[in-house]
Amino acid sequence: MSDAPLISVRGEAVLEVEPEIARLSVHVQSQENDRRAALDHLVERNQRCLDLVQSYGEAVEKLETGGLTITPVLKHRRREGDIRAYQGTVWIKIVISDFAVLGELVTRLGDLERTYVNGPDWALRPGSEVYGRAARQAAHEAVARARSYAEALGSRLTGLVELSDEGLYERRSFDQRARRGRPGGRARDRPPVRARPVAGERPARRPR
Incomplete structure (x- = not known):
């Protein structure tokens, strides 16, 4: 040495x-008294969200759907079998390469029923x-x-x-902004999306 x-x-x-690229995280939910109804509504809302995202074609670089869950919501005393509703959740990850459509897409996603949007997160490709x-x-x-x-x-x-x-x-x-859609409502306070x-x-x- x-x-x-x-x-x-x-x-x-x-x-x-x-x-x-810009990344969006979308959570879709449902809540019904019946387990099957909660699942059916969740699948329907998830598909509506996917159809909307896919309608933007090549502007969407990546679209990924996570696991779908149906969870019982217990009443206050939490006794066995004391279920008041069933809540369904599924998340969607979106990567956008065309920033020209980003603001419109975030707004339209936020307008969907029981759909919650987080982002955008700005990034470089790997x-x-x-x-x-x-x-x-x-x-x-x-x-x-x-x-x-x-x-x-x-x-x-x-x-x-x-x-x-x-x-x-x-x-x-x-610039991370959350868009929250309310049942039967529209997203509020939609400032323009700008790349940072x-x-x-x-x-x-x-x-x-």
Whole structure:
């Protein structure tokens, strides 16, 4: 093992870029006195929601439906068999790539009966080239910092001993608004949806 001194430094890069996608989380509910009626209404409302989202075609990059649950709602004393209603819930995850339709879609989803919308969450795609740019900038910063330290000690860099990528941290700046639909009602307070910058961060550690 070499006895040459080592310098361990950390490089970090944060890039502010326009978001590439917007994520929405939609919860659809039903509540009826009869279990079967609760299930039927939940399936109907879920399908209505899916049909609406799918009508936007290629503007929707991803559409995912989660598990469907029917839960008994007990009366206050919670005695066995003392059920006053059945509540159904299903969630839908939506990824939007065309922000031009986002505001309209959120509003129309919020108008659906017993449908609750959270979002949008602004983000980059998992394979975005922004992450690579951030990684390269972080590595360059680490090299420059190591070289500066070496010169301050009257030495110079001779090579790379180890490169450690501590992972990617995506910091989202997003405007999260909830749209709540009421039975027979319409969503209120619908400000325009605007994209916010997101930051891709990549730390890199370079021992010398």
